[in-house]
Amino acid sequence: MKAKATRRKTVKPKPRRRSGSLIPGFEQRPNRLKPESDLQDMRWQKPLDYVRFILEDAARRTEQSRALFPRKFYRGDCHAHSQHSDGIGTVAEMAAMAKAAGLDFQFMTDHWGLTQARECRRHGLWVGQEPVAHLHHLGILGLTKVFVPGPDLARDVRAVTRQGGTPFIPHPTGWWPSRVYEPEAIQALNALPDPFLMEIVNGANNIVSAFDYTDAAAIALWDALLASGRRVHAMGNTDAHSPHGLGTVWNGVFAPRCEEAAIVRALRGGRCFVSEAPLLDMSVGAAGMGQRIGRRAAGAPLRIVAADARGLMRVRLIGDGKVLRAWHPDGKPVVNLTLPLPADLRTYVRAEAVSMDGKRGYTNPVYLALPHRHTRPIPR
Template sequence: MTTLRGTLAPGAPDYVYLPFEVPPGTAELQVSYTYDRPAVPPGTPGNALDIGLFDERGTELGGRGFRGWSGGARTEFRVRADEATPGYLPGPLNPGTWHIALGPYTVAPQGLRYEVTVTLTGGGPGRTPTPSYPPARAAGRGRDWYRGDCHLHSWHSDGRRTPAEIAALARAAGLDFINSSDHNTTAAHAHWADAAGDDLLVLLGEEVTTRNGHVLALGTDPGTFVDWRHRARDHRWARFAREIRRAGGLAVPAHPHGDCVGCAWKFGFAEADAVEVWNGQWTPDDEVTLAAWDARLVSSARADRAWLPAMGDSDAHRDPDVVGHPQTVVLAEDLTREAILEGLRAGRSYVAESRAVSLAFTVTAEGGRRAGIGERLTAPADAPVTVRLEARGAPRCSVRLVTDQGVVLTGEPLPVAGAGAVEWRTTTAHAAYVRAELRHEAAAGPLPGAMAAFTNPVFLKAA
């Protein structure tokens, strides 16, 4: 047994590494830790200490030696060749210098005293199981609209649900696909195969949780680890965004205006493939994110350059978090990893609060040429084009149409039956793009109500 003690002062490094030796013939490694939580003045963060593990291959950036991370969700864990605590990777316990990784998330003014106990048990080497990953294809409907939730947490990070429980909730929510996105670990990847099926495509990824914001590595190759130990000032984000794309995935900043410590996105959007505009229950930070995203649409449309599609996810961790609230509905060629990611990347999608809400949104020019969500329509500058939104499952919700000039139409609330259609005419000279929103009845005066659904834009270009 080895006990490691110390004190971290306010302003401590983001990560502190405690070395310990693993001798030959070690069959199991157990770790437990405690730290003090002194009282602090109101409004002052108290102590919060995360923990993880790196093996004899080292702690260098890139994660060759990474063996697991539980953040602040667990006070103890164990690793063997044949199994490991959720959040950690089973595998050989090779002799050498290993490291406990401590992450002082917040440190009280009095400092943070910690004690880590490492217990090693001898024995045979054990056999590391060959991981089994979910298939990259499910039984789809061909080219169709597919519903998914790409931000979910299991008990492999700070969630409280098993992969099987999440999959059951996803099916109940009418989802066709989900994405595994535990904080700073890929340990869940090998535990999703049994939860997937012909009716549910399971994508694999990670919520890369840095001190300057969180990003979803969405739909990466199985086992792809993306390091989180960097800040915006380190100028390393572009490297890891490229790693995500090389692994076949998308880089999607999550809740970019979140108000928790370290949640707000500080890396910019040059390397992003999409952005999570709606996260969980609709709150003021989602409203801010929507406005900021729309402002980028204006810049992209005026410069006729690439744009950043929007997504929505539940970020569900535990009860009462609702899997599939909200959900991204994407037009894809089939229910495969490749097709879903291509549809998300192209922005052929809208976000809805539940399976009950369905939208059809098009812009049609004279002569019948038509563009849908995420597409572009070219027409003479003075020729009229017709914008049409059809909605179902949104009783008493109001339609809002938004262009680069702002909100240009607010329709009457949909009937209690929840279905209706709205048409509006414009020209490519007057609107560089148009997108639609469905809002619940406002709770306070002129403020817009909570979101029920919104679309990505249709772009308009003068011939």
């Protein structure tokens, strides 16, 4: 036995024939990429290309949906990061991806100041900030000076506004995948002046789809604030830290021009919807999104329009923290609804839509100013 084994060892191995597992002629092909050579570059470049294809498709979809929608709007993202803070994309790469997504505007809101500003201007991006404070991050648009936050969120929000900037609350309950804010951070929102701007969808660390459980929590918080009588205008931003994360959620802004000041003014007034794809508008009588309707609101015509060229699965009307009505368009690309405003509502109405492929959209609320309206803090 032993001699036989030794003899077998000395036999020169023949090239292995893999009959049955490879088509003849492909012997040299498996595992052809060497990890130390082109594979590293391709692993970075290929997913970037794939994301760009998805975003280009989303841009085509939005153009088709626009043709079905009665109002003109501008589409953009107010929150993303470059290599000027903890992002991994250069400003040029972020700008190229925002363009592929067909966005009308993209803010670059780095954490550590405004060093991105010069490059952003060169690449057609708008400049914001997102300083990190004690309990919260603070989104800031429209300030040309660096803002240094303090320990008090409400004081910072007032200071930004006083300096001519537009503050917003990013990821109010935490961010994907595992950052969950303590109740103390959420309670801090009680001290903010009305109305304030808050992200209801934040795409941090997501690609392809922005929506995750942190956004479900943010929307539940939004409804709780609104039902308590607060006025909270919604935003949806990617918080992308790489070009791969851009374009997943955006604001459809009803502004007269696509200029920074006009867009920010409309956002500050709540004249926008938040979307992953469906287009939405809502009004009650003469009041549009972000506006208040007075005492004789009950019975006023409530109008909702929703459009998505790829088809709508569900439209819902939400008021006072409850689902008031739901419609199932069964794949129709446009829905026009008119109904009387329910008589017993106290605080707000808003609408939301889901497309056939699960993409979500949210109107901003119309706020009610009924005689018994009152404000109370979010319960602990």
